[in-house]
Amino acid sequence: MTTLAPARTRRRQDRAGYLFLLPWFGGLLFMVVPFFASLYLAFTHYDLLTAPRWAGLANFRQMLGDATLHQSLRVTLVYTVVSVPLSLIVALAVAMILDRGVRGLAIYRSIYYLPSLLAGSVAIVMLWRYIFSYHGIVNDALAWFGIQGPGWATDPRYALGTLILLHVWTFGSPMVIFLAGLRQIPAMYYEAASMDGASPWRQFRSVTLPLLSPIIFFNLVQALIASFQTFTQGYVISNGTGGPGQSTLFYNLYLYQKGFAEFDMGYASSMAWLLLVIIAGFTGINFLAARFWVFYDN
Amino acid sequence: MTLTAPRTTPAEPEIRPVPPRKPRPRFLRHVLLCAVGAIMLYPLLWMISSSLKPSNSVFTDESLWPAAFDFGNYARGWTSLSEPFQTYLVNSLIIVILSIIGNLLSCSLAAYAFARLRFRGRKLFFALMLGTMMLPGHVLVVPQYVLFDKLGWLNTYYPLLVPHFLATNGFYIFLMVQFMRSLPTELDDAARIDGCGPFRTFWKVILPLCLPAFATTAIFTFISVWNEFFGPLLYLTDPQLYTVPLALRQFMDSEGQSQWGEMFAMSFLSLAPVIGFFIAGQKYLVKGIATTGLR
Secondary structure: OOOOOHHHHHHHHHHHHHHHOHHHHHHHHHHHHHHHHHHHHOOEEOOOOOOOEEOOOHHHHHHHOOHHHHHHHHHHHHHHHHHHHHHHHHHHHHHHHHHOOOOOHHHHHHHHHHHHHHOOOHHHHHHHHHHOOOOOHHHHHHHHOOOOOOOHHHOOOOHHHHHHHHHHHOOHHHHHHHHHHHHOOOHHHHHHHHHOOOOHHHHHHHHHHHHHHHHHHHHHHHHHHHHHOOOHHHHHHOOOOOOOOOOOOOHHHHHHHHHHHOOOHHHHHHHHHHHHHHHHHHHHHHHHHHHHHOOOOO | OOOOOOOOOOOOOOOOOOOOOOOOOHHHHHHHHHHHHHHHHHHHHHHHHHHOOOHHHOOOOOOOOOOOOOOHHHHHHHHOOOOOHHHHHHHHHHHHHHHHHHHHHHHHHHHHHHHHOOOOOHHHHHHHHHHHHHOOOHHHHHHHHHHHHHOOOOOOOHHHHHHHHOOOOHHHHHHHHHHHHOOOOHHHHHHHHOOOOHHHHHHHHHHHHOHHHHHHHHHHHHHHHHHOOHHHHHHOOOHHHOOHHHHHHHHHHOHHHOOHHHHHHHHHHHHHHHHHHHHHHHHHHHHHHHHHOOO
8 A cells, every 4th residue: 555656545535435325326426416407397387297387486376375385384384383392392301301311211212212113104104193083082081081082183183283293102212312312411410410400300400401401402403394294194184185175285285285286396396396495494503503502511 | 432431342321349338118119110010011011912903802801811812913914905914024024134244344344444444544433423413414415316306216126226336324333443443453463463464454354253243234224224115105106016114004095994804914023023133132231222322
């Protein structure tokens, strides 16, 4: 090796690096080109059969007056704003209970984690739909208390709430991450705090929360991005319609209907970009807000 | 992002020997944890139990232990869709196995380059890779569909498989990069002195050591591809090509005929491999998800 001139070694290393990255370069092309194509299509009318026609801002102007689109945005926002914090709070609470060193930790952890692996599957959403149907077990349980429940999944007032419960049921994956994070907090911090006479609540606020904040932040960003892209749940619970009464018409479900049922590809592209901007906005606000509450100890 | 404790190798969460405080009411805690556990498992148990009940008693027989067993649900469900159920199982299996192979191959190559090789543009490309991880998939869906249509790939498995062979899932690359970085660099030096080029070092030295990361990738790929609904819904229209999730969907169209027993039987069959993989590989799985969260 020493006999080679440095420049040649360098070139060799470059070549090896690029060779190993070859499949990934292909994949990058596969993402970068569609990324810009999608931006272009957002400003066109395109039905897949005839060439795209430039439309300027027409799609975006149409979005302003599209009541169905507004409804789908509302569904997605409500779902996100309610289910994300709720599932993270449950995940953190359970992680903290488990962190106190219980016997059978591994078993509990597995049981809680399992549903989040199945969450996106069609089978689970169908199951959910039947559990929360008019004659389902949830209403059977309520009947013990003398309450006659509605058909949760088929009543426009409750259908989205039913899906939010499904989301909360899958708190396992953020919980596992919280658990790993809690384990990294040195025990001596808690010892010092209790010597100073800090109450459990005070310890939670002054030790756990700040030291865990990077992980809370990570979970929050991940959950937000995933939640905005919910599709299967809405599709399966409503058999593709977004019903009852558009109550489960998630944004991506409407995008799917526009693009792949009505073949209005231009409109679907502009919808995709609006969602991208919304997600980027939420993530950006998150990162800005993080300066005030996420604490890095180094 | 950095953490309080210095990050070394991905470690099992159980490293802290002493719980922070004296464990107090243990009994109450177990009651609470068991109650939560029951809520987590009840829907799944209910599904299994319903798959064994005669269809007309799914909603009348409330107990988890069926009053009457009807194993016929499995036999009837197997043939009640437009194709026999083994068609869907085989289709899903083909796609899953090829996706796993594709992800392992392409992502390990890319990860090795990012983690162990020094070349011009490495940092830039790595940043780009992280960027693609953040990009929501729906932005690419329309042009990719158009592209696959132009290539004549609609109603084939190519749209579902090719991206896996091109390392498009940055999550797995990142997981492997993290793992490979934890291996000592002396290994590469030793291999180089023994006359190994980058490829042989990769193949003979690094790959065998990365088995835990590969297991995690394989299991995650299995679960996500097995459950995937959107892609197959978009690209497959011929029922003979359907994957298991698309097949299950057909039960929704025939709802009035109350095939509930059959539906739950096939639903449970569709979840069984995931549950099986989970039980077999849960150590890797939990480790995998815990370490990717820690950056």
